[in-house]
Amino acid sequence: MIRFSFYFLLISVIFVSCKNEEGEGGSSSVQGYVYKIIHSDNNYTLQTDTVPAAKEEIFIIYGNEDFYGDDLKADAAGFYKFKYLIDGNYKLFAYNSLADGTKQSVTVSVNVGKHKTAQADTLFIHTGDAYGTSIVKGIINVNYYKKGVYQETGAGVGQRVFICNHGEEAPIDDVRAGINGVFGFDRLKPGKYDIFVITQNPDTEAESIIKQTIEVTLANTIYNLPLTFTINVAV
Numbered sequence: 001m002i003r004f005s006f007y008f009l010l011i012s013v014i015f016v017s018c019k020n021e022e023g024e025g026g027s028s029s030v031q032g033y034v035y036k037i038i039h040s041d042n043n044y045t046l047q048t049d050t051v052p053a054a055k056e057e058i059f060i061i062y063g064n065e066d067f068y069g070d071d072l073k074a075d076a077a078g079f080y081k082f083k084y085l086i087d088g089n090y091k092l093f094a095y096n097s098l099a100d101g102t103k104q105s106v107t108v109s110v111n112v113g114k115h116k117t118a119q120a121d122t123l124f125i126h127t128g129d130a131y132g133t134s135i136v137k138g139i140i141n142v143n144y145y146k147k148g149v150y151q152e153t154g155a156g157v158g159q160r161v162f163i164c165n166h167g168e169e170a171p172i173d174d175v176r177a178g179i180n181g182v183f184g185f186d187r188l189k190p191g192k193y194d195i196f197v198i199t200q201n202p203d204t205e206a207e208s209i210i211k212q213t214i215e216v217t218l219a220n221t222i223y224n225l226p227l228t229f230t231i232n233v234a235v
Helices: 002-018
Strands: 024-039 048-052 057-062 070-073 079-085 088-097 103-112 117-119 123-127 134-146 149-155 160-165 173-176 182-188 191-200 207-216 222-224 229-234
Touching: 024 088, 024 103, 070 079, 079 088, 103 117, 103 123, 134 160, 134 191, 134 207, 173 182, 182 191, 207 229
Parallel strands: 024 117, 024 123, 088 123, 134 222, 134 229, 191 229
Antiparallel strands: 024 048, 024 079, 057 070, 057 088, 088 103, 134 149, 134 182, 160 173, 160 191, 191 207
């Protein structure tokens, strides 16, 4: 009985020690696609373009390891394939690229069968100067005066609009209103902002400021100012 228990224990130890864990050295593989979502700035619509992430680095983590075990670059179609894997569980990841240069990992998990090729979920990564930022849009109209006498009201095309961090006086950017007096500030990170325009007193032409405050809480979002700016301009 003692001898049987000893042999049973020995066989169990050998079986456990011979059990392969995730990694290289097998006949399985995992493949998939990676696409890049490009967030271009200066379009004021947050419209994006999705293209194959050619030459993008893809990383693979074996099982529950803390560090990646291998990496490769996707081809022109965004396709990649890790070969010669032992069956088991794997994680694949690539990186988003924020406008400030920081990176965020995007991960998918996949189970690979013995002597099988597993298809991983498609990886979508984000990049571009506008990624992780938002847009604030508004409208400006102008009341025109001549020698203190009202003339007409029109869209504030070409009028300057300023933005600063809430509570500060120095502008961090300014734009000129376009068609129909529409203006926009893009590439704004979450935060609180003061947006202001300059108006004139119809009689004295003295200048003063009209201001609106808005809080940007989400990235990749368009915010519209609740009120239309209306300024007075002497002509």
